[in-house]
Amino acid sequence: MIVKEIIVVEGKADRSKILQAVKADTIETNGSAINQATLKQIKHAKEKRGVIIFTDPDYPGERIRHIIDQAVPGCKHAFLTKEQAQAKQKGKSLGIENASVETIREALQKVYELQEHPPAFFEKSDLIRLGLMAGAEAKRRRHRLGELLHIGHTNGKQLLHRLTMFNITKTEFEQAMKQVLKEEKE
Numbered sequence: 001m002i003v004k005e006i007i008v009v010e011g012k013a014d015r016s017k018i019l020q021a022v023k024a025d026t027i028e029t030n031g032s033a034i035n036q037a038t039l040k041q042i043k044h045a046k047e048k049r050g051v052i053i054f055t056d057p058d059y060p061g062e063r064i065r066h067i068i069d070q071a072v073p074g075c076k077h078a079f080l081t082k083e084q085a086q087a088k089q090k091g092k093s094l095g096i097e098n099a100s101v102e103t104i105r106e107a108l109q110k111v112y113e114l115q116e117h118p119p120a121f122f123e124k125s126d127l128i129r130l131g132l133m134a135g136a137e138a139k140r141r142r143h144r145l146g147e148l149l150h151i152g153h154t155n156g157k158q159l160l161h162r163l164t165m166f167n168i169t170k171t172e173f174e175q176a177m178k179q180v181l182k183e184e185k186e
Contacts, residue, residue, distance in 0.1 A: 001105060004113040005050035005076060006165065008042055010064060013097035018054070021104035022112075025049075025165040029068075032060045037152065039071045044150040046072050048166045052111055054078040056095045057085050076111040080104075121170055122163045127156060130177060141180050148176040 003024035009015050015026045027045060029038055045051050053068055053075050055061035069075060080099050084107075087098040096104070127133045132141050133156035146153045149172065151162040163173065 005052045006045040007052045007054050017097045021101040041152050043072045051075040052078050057082050058094045078107045144180045
């Protein structure tokens, strides 16, 4: 099952469990430490592909869901019950990472859209050629490009992933890259 929307989760353990269940892109909020940069990225994701908020069924998870919903209205919501997200070991916290793969699929099937095939316009060689993965200016160029395209700051490998994740077109990419190179000359 390939999910078109970008799934917002709380952390890495949730992301790992989601990726065991479905093929999808995710944004991590880093728990309740969600910040404006992450909210901006979620808003951009919603505009490009849609967003499914899939947080833990506890107070912090509901708080994160509420913060995102207020900042980015119109997102889809996937839910698990506390029983479905309960750890098998006593004393462990409630969370998406504790749910079964099948339970996660069932929760997402209620709200997701099928992605026929994700676009792949960019290759590593393109980024190397443009000095985004190698060279003295690569980090600064990626940083500025991420700002212009609203995809956040990345390393080279992440940049390639986010260009695809946010459905950045060749035209959008080329215009932003021209701006980056123009600013370098100024």
